[in-house]
Amino acid sequence: MSEGRLVLLNPGPVNVHEKVRAAIAAPDLCHREPEAADLMAAVSTKVTEVCGAGGDHRSVLLTGSGTAALEATIASVVPPNGRLLVLDNGHYGERLHRIAAAHGLPSQRLEFGWATPIDLEMVAAALLADPSITHVGLVHHETSTGMLNPLRAVGDLVAGHGRTLIVDAISSLGSEQLDMAADHIGWCIGTANKCLEGLPGISFVCAPRAGFASLADLPTRGLYLDLHTHYRAQVQAQTFAFTPALGVLHAFDVALDLMLAEGVASRGRRYAELAQLIRDGLTQRGVQLLLPPEHRANSLTNAHLANGMTYQELHDGLRRRGYVIYATQDRAAGVFRLANMGQLTEADIAGLFVAFDEVTTERR
Template sequence: MSLPAPSAPVDRLVLLNPGPVNVHDEVRTAIAAPDSCHREPEAAALINRVRVKAARIGGGDETHTSVLLAGSGTAALEAVFSSVVPADGRILILDNGHYGDRLHRIVSVHDVPRRHLEFGWTNPIDPAEVDRVLAADPSLTHVGLVHHETSTGQLNPLREIGEVVARHGRQLAVDAISSLGSEPVDIRADHVDWLVGTANKCLEGLPGVSFVTAPRHRLDALETVPARTFYLDLYGHYISQDRRNAPLFTPALQVLNSFEKALDLALAEGTAARGERYAALAGRIRTGLAERGARFLLPPGHRANSVTNVHLPEGIGYDELHDGLKAEGYVVYSTQEQLAGVFRVANMGQLTEGDIDGFLAAYDRVIAKHVEAAA
């Protein structure tokens, strides 16, 4: 069989990993903003603009605000899950993958009173089971959920779970790190009390900034909750940014400049349109791999629009596939140890149909070389 010549672009890697992503040129350029001091009025203005835009991307209105943190999405997760549960409260962690387990590890490290409800990797979270557990255990005051569990590519039923949690009068904290910007998320309609996002996935910014969006009254109520951590004390960051008009600690101002541009682009495109763009690219990946005999980890109805988890072709290891593709200009992603034999192909960021077609052609060449070498 005659294979097409390598078509990977020579000036960039096509990032098919679930963040960081290939970004818009305007986002990349924005990081070259002039050096500035984080205690000056222009820095405060930038922080306030980004807070407003970050709240808007999650469906927040004037009753909501965002708190910015210098760090990856896990920094914002730890800020929320270590800060929002009072000493007499208890949180129910919903877990069906690596990142659900990460939530449990965060609350365990901080000795937050907790209950761990596991559904098993690749299984969707069942709102009826959440309903049953909350009805039977009034000590549970909070619920933690990962919306898009990228370890498997599973999209969990946020709206349905939010309705259950709200009906029981509990608070819902959501890891929307890998969904916000491309999947439908509405902090009000979904009954979310604490929404965690990051710059460098479906919002198509650069790594280094994460954020928490919440109703102001929820943030104000944290005044009476003793801090369990110093740097990631959510109430401390909120009061400093919102009342004192200054960051609590030194922020990543240059990255914030880029993030503001990314938010502007995301708000202009709209979540629905970006979701359609991502879904079309994911469809192109899935169709192309299916035509090549690939087996997928999840059935179609469970998959998010930005990550596809695929079983490795028979006889080839992940390192061989990854290294062969990277040599051609394409970066795919491994999975955790629980899913040995599976790799991930993401389509977040500024990707084109040509990028996907080039990946599929490179995939053919890598597999053909493997078959030839094994003969």
């Protein structure tokens, strides 16, 4: 580990490439100048490519966390006579429901239980029972548990029932397989600072151009987070609706170049190899993992605390040695998270377990 460097094992923000970090120091620029419009167009095009989308799709950028893009999408795309079906098997599925409730949107929460796989038969039954459902919300990688939900199967099912799929791909895009057309995704939401290895502050929504255009006929439920406002400005007028975080956008542009050069499949393999090192190291130390192998994403491992150690004791001991781990939400008490997103190496993982053993020994 480099002197003074923290190894971030939390699921975003992540350790970024030096080129990404340097890019945030780009020269000062007015967001109404042509250079800013060129940067916006370049980033949008690259995001669309990472989403596996074609020329009939567009991506709209927002200055804000991934939750900002989620809220913009849900509040903007569900029509007054529509209804959102939320597939909830973790904290972030629950968040989709909370966003809908905050805007007074009709919604149904199909709750499976944390760390419980989505039951496709239950989804099909819900769609058959309620023809007013127009949209289905799915979290691809549910980081509260580390579960990778079955995007392709859900997409096929939703499309087969003539509904539109909204996908929270915030923690999966850039690492897990995702294809807008093949997965029947109507609206794909992502962020810069997880598997795309950018810095926090930029999120985005990718959708068919026709989908964005159709928002013109729907009521506006907000100002800053009105998706059609951003679409009109960015795609039609080729400018920003509001002042963006240009420095972060410069850094994201560089991160996307690195992403496209590596390729989603290659990055996924790199992450999977690091995840396996983490899982092997934990298992060798008698630490029980939360999920069986078939449900795990390749960028995050959730594990049970062992030997009577509290999360705070483990976190603080590792933090003193330069490693940052992550807690879970209250409903997953007794579990901690180790993410392997970002610019991590095998040496980082080896160093983590040296530190882990020291903390464990200290407590005895």
